[in-house]
Amino acid sequence: MILKKALLAISVSAFAVLPALAQDAVKIGMITTLTGPAGYLGQDVRDGFKLAMEDGKLGGVPVDLLVEDDGLKPGQGKQIAERFLNEDKIKLFTGIVFSNVAGATVPDIVDSGAFYVSPNAGPSNLAGKECNENYFVVSWQNDSLHESAGQLATNLGYKKAFILAPNYQAGKDALAGFKRYFKGEIAGEIYTRLDQTDFAAELAQVRAAKPDVVFQFHPGGLGITFLRQYEQAGLMKEIPMVVAEPSMDGVTLAAVGDAALGLNLTSHWNSDFDNAANKKFMDAWNKAYNRPVTYYAAQAYDTALAYASALKATDGNIDDADAFRAALRKADFESVRGKFSFGPNQHPVQDWYALKVEKGPEGKPIIKTVGEVFKDHGDAYAAECKM
């Protein structure tokens, strides 16, 4: 099996170097995190985006997707962006998973007149005063993920929360967002490291503070490690957890398994959403990939649809930036999450849902949508944005 995979991988990478590009294809530069513990996030962004490309076309226009790995290093992301801008003359960008990479890279891209549509990171500093007319976010503004978790914790009647997040932009946004809507008391607040692997010291503090709920934001491999260690320390039975989706995606659930049963989370999308676009997406995903789906893939799929809508409206003419921008702003596509529109700062206005980890029909735990948290929720920074 392994050998087969190896051969497959070798043959795929051999094809990747062949220049199979049509002359008039619109180039889209994707900078994303493909290596390291968070490598699966970028992989899902890339693969979700590709699912929306029919025969190499978006909105009927041939596109050429160039993918580069930022390795979760802001400097590396910046370098790739410069190369894409200056050597490949790329005008359309997407892909960045992490806010610290986005913070270093996105301003360069939009300042040079190119477009950036974010499939994931939505840092607060780019949502308010520093918003840009060429910068769109299809996923969410970071805070709003965690605002919904704060609201859910309040709705569930929790009074005393212990909160943890990594010490970088998205982590700060997470704690700010949670606190904005959590009405109870904060028993403790810890910033972890973005490259941390062992949380024993933090977990000991959580236990000592005796909160009645824990909120934590740890995306990708970080979150898997955190949850497993939380369970090993015997805390899962003692102190319930309310999180936003980055701390409990499809891959995290597969890794943590039954230990996650009963966990409350919030999300703007879930694999069980009952709408035509989502069914199409889920069918395509299950057909193409033999692995759990994550919301990263769903967001990237939506991002590709957003680009497709604008390419279709402008007939693939990206030289007229004003027309292209106007077309993008309409958000004229069927999102997998149902209702979707851009707010005044070109960040989403969307509904947020309460989800719960429950036993599925086959005995494996699944993430189930159980209710609504926010309706037509924008973000806290839109008012500061002057375009």
Place this chain on the structure above:
Amino acid sequence: MTLFLEQLLNGVQFGVMLFLLAAGLTLIFGIMGVINLAHGSIYMIGAYAGTWVAAETGSFWLGIPAGLAAAAFAGVVIEFLVVRRLYGRDHLDQVLATFGLILIFNQAITMLFGRQPLFVSMPALLDGSVELLPGLFYPVYRLAIIVVGLLVALGLYLLINKTRVGMLVRAGSTNREMVRALGVDVRLLYTLVFGLGALLAGLAGFMAGPILAVQVGMGEQILITTFVVVVIGGVGSIRGAFFASLILGIVDTSLRAYLPGLLRQIMVGPEADALGAGISSMGIYLLMAIVLLIRPKGLFIRNS
């Protein structure tokens, strides 16, 4: 008080994990004079091989020999194919070559296992927590890591101080040229040391599996800290690596645990938390800088 003891145990546990890696690294660096950046890759190989076998067979215990064997085998192969050509070269060449190995191993593992992390469940025997003192619960598995780490340290002590091989290793780390001049088969000794270091790294990797995620790049995360241990303990000194690991483990853990709290008493909440997190992640490097200022050769090397 129980919280303090728990944090102390956490520090010791982190320390012994570092020791398993640092022991190999310091020997390789001290005796062969080779900077081996790929040591983290061997740790990863041990973790992947052990975890994969444990997951496929359903037995955690079968994973142990698999992880150890794979890591030792990888170590010997690396020594034979690559590192052997680097003994005479300068450190820059060594860093370049072993950095290349990191990239190759990471890509190979990605191709074989994919980007999603692997997991192994804990054996029932080591699952759960145990009440050490009233109110002090500690995971059995972490205690097991501490015990294994200390046993390995004892074993290494006996090996280095009481056997003939150990004598050659000690001699090699103090004066390489002299050992060579006395007609010892240095090549064999080198391969042996490299294999031993790899074995220990593999053990650390496999033991880390159930707590941390087994993922591509896991070796690089811990490698830097391991180098700090080697520098603080003194290059080539197993004893130094042991004490430096424990010191580092405890310092790192207690900074993370207590610094934000201390700062919060003199500053406002959020700034204290952010600053505390910042300083505590710098802590071990500050410690290294201080040690280098006072004892440039490391804590446990006699200045001659």
